[in-house]
Structure formats: structure tokens, C-alpha cells
Amino acid sequence: MLEIIKNSFLTGLRFWKIVLLVYFLQLLLAVPLAMQVWHVLEASIGSSLQINKLLAGYDHTVFSDFLKVHGGSITPLIGQLRWVLLVWALASVFINAGVLSTLVNKTPTGSAFWSGGAMYFFRFAKIAGIFLLLVLLWTGVVLLPYLGNLMGHFETMATERTVLGYLALLAVGWFIGIIYFYNAAIIARTAIVQYSLTTWQALKKGLGFNLGNFLKTTAIFLVFSGLQLLALAIYWWLEGKSGMVSQALIVVFFVLQQGLVWVRLMGRVMIVKGVSEWYLTKN
């Protein structure tokens, strides 16, 4: 197990070119949208002396006055974000296919990534659709009944602590289920790439195998998710300590932000690598 985690970590690092490719694809979509924020701010309150107050930190008065008068100019951006996310969701199916095929075939090259992505796109799209469906079903079964009557629970329980306790338990249960489905989806995809199974065969394989190896695959997931969370916590701590309050710090924090994005992408590759390797070593 430890060997697999170590191997996944090192493989993730070795696949830096693939991660870089994904990073740039993501950045390519994010930047054009974000640049519009620049233009909206410039056109609305860019000439006001009040905007200088935002350098030191959040200023509720400046922000609320901005949103009240110019909130409408933000709305189109939200509309665009919706479409960008839809495109990214589809692109992610392709990226997952490319990443997994290079990981399974141990060929961290750009051409392997592109051809893998193209080859497995449709079957991976089906897996993604079913995974999403399972997530929704799981959420509907585990969380919604309780959340739907949350106020009622507050009234019938002696203290809100009990309600929160149940909610925390449910959230943990819900999250464990999500991890299970997520890892099962990775195994199903690995089975498609490695054994050329059909989608349904692969799904059956993924769900079944993951049931018998649940603790191991969950541990892999948690180790590399923990890595991402740790990086996020460090970033928040630094932001809380200082933040983007000068030109130099804006540059420093942008580098940190992009480093964090990098770590998150790397962490995901490591999870995929770890779970698929566990599956392959057991088959």
C-alpha cells in the first residue's frame, strides 16, 4: 500500500508535462473570462478614489455600492461562466481519458495524451454520466431527506447540537459514498483502457472491485486529497496573514495561487494513478 502511494506520488511528479498541459488548458479558459472582471471594474468604479480602499482588503461599503449600481454588468459573466463550465466538463472527460491512458500505458507524452483522450472519450463520457447520476441519487437518498426538514429537526431536538451532530454524520456518510463512486469510476475507466471492457462490464467491475478494496482505495484518495487540502490551508493561512495588499504581494500571491492550482491538478493525477495501480496489481 505504502509502495503504491509512494509510486503514485513519484508518477504524478514524472507526469509534470501532462499536468502542465492540463493546467494551460484550464488557464486558457479561465483568463478570458477573468479579464472581463478587469474591464467591468475599470468601466464602473475604476476612476473612483474609493477603489483604492480595496487594495488593503475587503471593504463592504465599496463592494455593496458597486454591486447595487453595477451588479447588472456582472450578470453576463455568470452566464458565460455557466457555458465555460459546461465546455470544461466535456473537456475534462477528454482530459481524464488522456491522463488515464498515459498513466496505464506509462507513456507520459503529449501525443499519447491526445490519442488516448480521443480514443476513450465516448466511453469515458458514459462513465462520467453514470457517476454523476450515482452522485445525485446518493445525495437524494442520504442528504436531501434530512436537509429538507432541517428546521423541523431543530424544533424537535432538545438542542441544535444534536441536529448538527446528525448532519455531520450524514455528511461524512455522504462523502464516503462519493469517494466510493469516484474510485469505482477510476477503476472502471482503467478496466476499459487495460482490458478493453465494455462500459457496463467496466462499471460492474469498478463497483464490485471497489467494494472489496474500499478501505485501500479510500486511503489512497484521502492521502492525496489531504495533500491538496494542506496546500489550500497553507494558502489561506498566508492570505489571512497578509493577502494581496501591494503590487509585490499581488505578484507573490498570484504565483502562490497558481502553485496551489498546480498542486490540486497533481493531486488528482496521483489519486487516479494510485487507485488504478491498486486495481491493476490486484488483477
Next chain:
Amino acid sequence: MKKALIFSLLQFLLWSAFGQCDPHFDPPKSSRPTSYVMDVQYDLAHKAVTSVGQVIFKNNSPVPVTELRFYMYLNSFKNMSSTFLLGSGGNIFDQNIASRGEDSWGWIRVDEIKDPSGANLTQSMRYIQPDDGNPGDQSVLLVPLAKPVQPGETAVFDLKFSAKLPNTIARAGYSKDDFALWVHWFPQLGVWQLEPNGQWAWNCHQFFRTTEFFGDFGTYDVTITAPSQLVMGASGCLMSEEKLPNNLTRRRFLVEDVIDFAWIAYPHFLVFEEKWQHVNIRLLIPPEHQMHAQRFLTAIKQSLEYMTEHVGPYPFASLTMADPPFHGLRSGMMEYPTFITLGSFWNSPRGIRSVESLAVHEFVHQYFMMMLSSNEKEQAWLDEGFVTYYEDRIIDHYYGEKNGYVDFLGYQMGNWELTRNEYTGMQNPKEDYPDHPGWEFDDRHKGIIYSKTATMLRTLQAVLGDEQMDEMMRNYFESWKFKHPRGTDFFAVANAFAAQHPDNAFGSNFDWLFKGVVQGTDVCDYAVSQIKNLEDYTPQGLFDDGKGGFVFKKGEPTGGYLTSVTLHRLGELVFPVEVEIIFEDGAVKTEQWDGQLRTKVFSYQSKFKIESVNIDPQHKIQLDLDLNNNSRTLNPETTVLWKYTLKAVFWMQNVMHTVAFFS
């Protein structure tokens, strides 16, 4: 003599035992037109009471009183025909009222009322609906008198009544584990007063969803016999506590010169007691909220200190606070004389100061509504607006102007900022005005009644200065404490103050402000539209040559500029404002603009270009709907734009990463 000595000694021992809480005022603080003596038996199992006692009415008017009018507000929770529940549309705080069972409703009933001569008035009493004519509403009871109460006469009426609490709909009610809040639980007289039309009459309105309460001053001597396991709190001082057989305890509470009496009972309350000067502070809090106890107590002591210093002394000997358990939250966040209910959530972070803000707000009501007993139903802005104003001042003073309300995970917000935004952020700040009866408002009235009024007072404070504002408010407090001021009374105090200080920026009369803001929908918005810097030339054209002809002179650059700024008043409110113009060399020119015209241009011939202009640079006019357009610069700072653009990139990447998880 010996008996008197023993009685005094006993009384002294009793006060010592209960933290020397002395509710007596000698001389009285008010004229005490309505007083009550009630001996109450609490039926815990049914959340019901029966009471035997007296109502003492003193006719301070020059006309005979031929009838009494009582508030019977628990009947608003009797069935869905009440005006209160009709006004709620069958849904209050996400409760479906229609699904309630038989035991969940509340009611109140006068079992017997007799006049001083012993005549039974019970048969002739009837419910009336003076405001909306809704025959299903039983929130006001009229009792015709067999013999009028003459001017100056004091009449004692014997009163027996029964009441039952509803499962809490709003305020009064019970919830789990025998938690119960008893407010507006007894037949309470309205206010016999001189109305604006010049007639003496009962001011006793029905209970509406959007109104609260209005009562007259008096003393309350209330004895409650209840199961011993209950921890109780009430208005006033606990004068005695006596164990009875059958696990019952008899407690006597006394309070003077107040407009109401409320009490609370819950077996699981923890009690925290502290003293601030002469005030016995008592906090009742459920065990799961005890981590907030010191926060509540500190906030109350800060409020006492601040209000005493800036408005006037708090004269009462006691202040009881009760934080309901979460299942009883609908009973929270309210104010009663010397008794307030709070609201909190287990372990809510210290950086979010809703705990403190709420305690301060409800406490300040002891001044605005309890002592300055304005009519909350007809002119809610007189208490809620003023209370919000002082809540902001107190929280910002003790916890920070920019981080008083929230200082959590790097996100900061002042209490005052929140209040201003509740008004200026309204979709339509002109949709209503504060000065009309509460029942004419819909549910979205907070931005107008609370926040617009508070914003107006904040603007007054900024323009007049802290000391002058305090002086004006002290005048108001001293003139009207333990009386029933109307809006016009406040206006009169403010105008008298303005007349005494004619040098203030708003002039010798504030009526224009009150008419525009409190009684009108006028808004304020100043804006800078343009900065112009044109090269200055010597005059060009044909000039007399002194010989009867002309000579053409070509304009030459002087090396200076013709500069100007264009300002606009976009709203109807006309405030005199300061305008700060900054030139490229750093020179600052300050102009005064009376704001009378819609557009104002300030022009200069200058060696340097104008770099920026700022209307009301200190942001004194907090009523201004958009402070961002008050200034303009020709050299905008782009660092902030980069900051937020890069942040947007980062958060978009994170959102995309999350989406990718599900793909």
C-alpha cells in the same frame, strides 16, 4: 413601631438575599396611569395560567372615561381568522400554520371583571376591531363602564382571567421541554391619550403581523406560582421566593414605571449574574449556549456604559436577559421592560458578532420604547430606527468601525456598514418612507423603518459632530423619558436644538430633512461626472490697434490650464456638501456647494491640471446611495484591478477543478 422595624429588617434581608434589587422609584418616574396586581397560577402541563388581581386605572385626562380597552394579543394565535395570522398569509418563519393541532393554539379570556363598586362588567364586554373591521379578530376587548372614571380619579377593577400559550408562532409561546415565554399574556389596557385630532381616546390597536406593542406606564406586582423545577426570569426584581407543597414555588416580581411585564420559564436554564453599578444583570441561558454567556454580559455592560454616557442613565435596578434554546428561537430577539430575549447558535464564531449586536439592539430598546415610549405600531421608526442607530454606534465603538460585525477568515464588515447597505442596497429605496403605521407595511420594511432612519441619524451625527448630536439626543431623552413622544415631538426637540446652534451645516431648522427622509421618499446621490483640463492660451482674435483699426493676435500657450470639474446632484435631497479638488502638484482646494442646483461646475485657471475631485470626502452624508461615484481621478490606480482579476482567475480555476471531479 416594633412591627414596622421588623418589617423593615425583613425587607432589608430580602433585598440582600436577592442582590439588593430595589425596584422602587420615589418619586415615581412616570404618572403611572395603569398598574396591575396579578396572582398567577401556572399550569405547566397545559402551558396555561389563571390569574386573580386588580387593574388600577388613573384618569389623568380632563375628560371622563366611559369604557376600557384591553389588548388581548394571545387571541391572535387562537385561530387563522385573526388579523395577525391573516396578515401572515398562513406562513410565519417557515411554519405552516394550517397544519397545527388542537393543543398548539393559544388564547386569552377575561373570566370576570368588576368595577370599584363591585358591578360585574363581564356581560357587557365585547371584542372590537377598530383598525380593519375583521370580525374574526379578538385582539382588542372593549369593556363599557357602568360608571365613568372621572378626571383625576383612580379606579381599581377586579380582574380574573385565563390564558393559554400557543406552540410558538411568534414571540409568546412554548416549545420543547417546557420552555415558555409569557409576553402580552394578560389583558393589558391600551393608552388613554390625546390624539393628534385633539380628542382624548384609547390608543389600542389590533395585533398585526408587522406591528409590536404600545402600553402605558405603571407598576406591576406579579406573583407566579409554578412548578419548582422551572428557572424563571421576568421584568423587574424578584422580591420573594417561597417553596410550597406539591413541588411548587411562589415567586413575587415587582417593577415600577414600565409599560409592560413579561416572564420566561425553562427548567434547563443556567443563570449568570453580574452587577454593573446599580444594575443587577441576570442572564438565563441554556447549557448548550453557555459559551456565549460572557459575550452577552460584556455587550450589555458596554451598552449600559455607552448609553449612560451618551444618552442618559438607565434607572432600573434590574436587567434580565434570556437566550432561548434553539427550538424556542421564535421567542427570541425581542424587547420588554427590563427584560430582553436574545438568540444564539451553538458555538457560533466569536468573529461573527451577531450575539453582541443582538444583545445591544434589544438593550437599547430599554431607552427607545421602554422609557421613551413611542407608539411602535404607528411610528415604529421612532424606536427601531433609533435603536439601530445606537446599536451601530455601540458595536462600532467597542469592536471596530470596519470589523465590528464580522471579523472572520479575513472578511470584515462594520455593524454600521451593514445597516447603511440595508437601506442603500434596497432594490428601490424610494418604495416607502418610515413615518406611517406598521400595518401599512409589508414584510420588507426593515430597510426603511430601521435602516433609513438610522442612516439619517448617522448623517446628522456626522454633519453636526458627535458632541452636538449627543447633546440633541440627551435633550430628547430628558424631555420625553417616561412619556409617549411622537415623531413631531422629536422633530420639535431637533429643531429647537438647530435654532440654538444656527451655525450648523444643516441650518436652523431640520424640517426639510425630516420631511424628505422620514415623511418622504427623497433620496440623496451626489456624483462627479467630469474633470476637464484644457491648455490655457492668451486671447486670440481681432483687437483694437488704437488707430481705429484691428490687429490680429494669435493665442499663445500660457503654460497653464483652464480646469473644471462638473458635479451633479442626482437625488432630490439637497445637502450642503464639501468638495475637495486635488491638483497635480498636490495642492488641495476645498469648495462648499450648497447643492441647490442639479449641476455645479467649479472652474479654475491653474498652473497645474486637476488630478482628482471628491464630493463629501469624509462621507458625512451617509444617506448618499452611491459613495463610489462621489469621486473621480484622472490617474486611476490599476493595482486593485489586477488584484481582483487575478483572484477571479484563481477562483475560476478552482471552480473548474471541482467540475472536473464530477466528469
